[in-house]
Amino acid sequence: MTLNQSISDELLNSFVDNELESDEKSELLNAIRHDDTLKERVCELRGLKEMVQHAYREPPSCIASPLMKSAHWKHSCIQQNIGRLAACLLLLMLGWWSGWIMSAKSHLANNPREMSVFQAAQSNNVAEKPNNFIVNVSSSNPARLKTALDETENLLEANKRADQPFKVEIVANGGGVNLLRSDVSPFAKRIATMRIKYPNFDYIACKVSISKLQKNGVNVHLLPHTGIVSSAAEEINKRLIQGWDYVRI
Amino acid sequence: MKILSLLCGADSFQKQFEAIRPNLYRVAYSWSHNAALADDLVQEALVKALKNTGQLRDPALFNGWVFTILANCWRDHFRQHREMDDIDELDDHLCSTQNTPEDDHSLSQVVTCVRAAVARLPIGQRQVLTLVDLEGFPYIEVASILAIPIGTVMSRLSRARQELKVLLNELAPQQTAHVSHLRRVI
Numbered sequence: 001m002t003l004n005q006s007i008s009d010e011l012l013n014s015f016v017d018n019e020l021e022s023d024e025k026s027e028l029l030n031a032i033r034h035d036d037t038l039k040e041r042v043c044e045l046r047g048l049k050e051m052v053q054h055a056y057r058e059p060p061s062c063i064a065s066p067l068m069k070s071a072h073w074k075h076s077c078i079q080q081n082i083g084r085l086a087a088c089l090l091l092l093m094l095g096w097w098s099g100w101i102m103s104a105k106s107h108l109a110n111n112p113r114e115m116s117v118f119q120a121a122q123s124n125n126v127a128e129k130p131n132n133f134i135v136n137v138s139s140s141n142p143a144r145l146k147t148a149l150d151e152t153e154n155l156l157e158a159n160k161r162a163d164q165p166f167k168v169e170i171v172a173n174g175g176g177v178n179l180l181r182s183d184v185s186p187f188a189k190r191i192a193t194m195r196i197k198y199p200n201f202d203y204i205a206c207k208v209s210i211s212k213l214q215k216n217g218v219n220v221h222l223l224p225h226t227g228i229v230s231s232a233a234e235e236i237n238k239r240l241i242q243g244w245d246y247v248r249i
Numbered sequence: 250m251k252i253l254s255l256l257c258g259a260d261s262f263q264k265q266f267e268a269i270r271p272n273l274y275r276v277a278y279s280w281s282h283n284a285a286l287a288d289d290l291v292q293e294a295l296v297k298a299l300k301n302t303g304q305l306r307d308p309a310l311f312n313g314w315v316f317t318i319l320a321n322c323w324r325d326h327f328r329q330h331r332e333m334d335d336i337d338e339l340d341d342h343l344c345s346t347q348n349t350p351e352d353d354h355s356l357s358q359v360v361t362c363v364r365a366a367v368a369r370l371p372i373g374q375r376q377v378l379t380l381v382d383l384e385g386f387p388y389i390e391v392a393s394i395l396a397i398p399i400g401t402v403m404s405r406l407s408r409a410r411q412e413l414k415v416l417l418n419e420l421a422p423q424q425t426a427h428v429s430h431l432r433r434v435i
Contacts, residue, residue, distance in 0.1 A: 009407040017381055017406075019388055048410050051417075052382040055363035059278040059287070141329065 007031065007038060016045045132167040134239040135247045136232065140175025142186055148179065148249040149187055149194070156198040165200060169239070173206035173232030176249075177213065180205045182221045191223060206232035262302060265311055266295060272312075272384060273319055279379040280323055282368045290326065294319040316384070317394045320376065327372070366416035374409035377402050 007028070014020050015028050032038050133155055137148040148170060155168050170179070178184045180203055185191070194201055204227040210220050222228075229235040240246055273294060277287035297318050305314050367375060373395075380391045388406075392399040 009411065010403045013403065013407050013410065014388075017388070044414065045410060048413055048417075049382050051359065051363045052367065052378065052413075055360045055367070056275050056279050056379070056383055059275050060284045139329070144329075 009041075012038075012041055012045055016042065016049060132239070132242075132244040133169070133247055134236060134244050135168065135170045135249060136236060137170060137172050137176035137179060137249045138174040138232075139249070140178045144249055145176070145179045145185075145187060148176070149190060151247060151249065152201065153194060156194070156201055159200065160198070167200045167202065168198075169201075169244075170203040171206065171229070171232050171235050172203070173209045177205050177209045177220070179203075180223050180226045182223050185223065188223055195225060202227060204229050204232075204235060206235075208232070266298070266315075269312065269315055270295065273315065276316070276379050276383055277319060277323070279364075279367060279383060280372070280375060282364065286326075290319060290322050293322045297322070312384075313386070313390050313394055316380065316386070317396075320394050320396075323376075362417060362420050366413055366420055369416055370409055370412055373397075374405045374412065377405040378409040378413070381406060 011020075011024075011028070015025065020028065032042055133152075135148055135152050135155075137144060139145075152168050152170055159166055159168070172179050179187060180191075182188055191203065195203075203223070203225075205222055207228050207230050209232070210222075210228070213220050236246060270291060273291045274287055277290040277294075278284060281287050281290065294315065298315050301318075305311060367378065370378065376395055377391055380386045380394060381388070386394065388399050388402045392402045395402070397405075
């Protein structure tokens, strides 16, 4: 058995990836010096490593950056910064409290009406403009379709209870179009009921996805009152720009 | 002081997340070869990481921790979309078995050729190869990120490079050599 054959690929890979201890490395370097085939194998491995690094140095960028501004992302950032917000709030409160102590204490005590007006103004500000929601479903998995409807219904129900007139729109693309196909959808009846129950609920199918299905010989029949948009991505982008919240199922 | 450290801590975390995003995207792209999907995976991984920053006890382990989350997101994606990957959305040249003239031309470029070869590797090998080669993770850390034994990391890497060598030879443009020999007519 030659030296070249006795050295495994795993060992050579470890050498190339700088995973060997110095003793092992010295032994292997010595072996490489005396064996041209071994040298060739190491060069080949190094070359492959270089090529992989070169191939992904600049991967193609994704254009869908507006989705970064999705409600989900914003929500998580807010969650992450809760501690920070709490700290700021604490500092503000400390400042306000010390100012309040330093100021003429009797001023507010003598003018209780001022305080109540201030509190009323604060409570008025709480009534913020409600957000509309766009729910995107792109999977044909029935569990996901059900989740999309559950989420939508939860939003609509909360909306109804709070008596806030925000809109909820389901945009189906890819496999998600199955949700709105009258011959395939397992939830046709439920969608019809929801439409009657909630006048602020709309559902839209992506034309690109429908065209793809038709190209594959599928006859697409949509549920009554289903809207069609030229592209789901465009619709989502449009809504995000309009300030809607985006929910991806 | 605690308030100040809280403020500084949040800041440094944000910087770390911003800095690691391109690396995550590069690796996610090398796994999926689909820019939109890679972007989605990175976003999902970052959202999960942001939600669970409390779980990270040692800040030195930040990179490995975030890549572990990315690997989990990728695995979840695979489970959910196993039977319904939209082939139309994948890069055409990676799925096509018949090479068009345009493909042949682009394959002559090293980058396209290597990406196409990496895309044809089994996913387990692809993950190990890219984590080692692109991010320079030590084997032990790759084992931890992918939740596999270190021996498996070594064998997958070895097989990946052998396979890659073969694929690169296959994908390299063949020299058809239609050499027109000038013959004497008269």
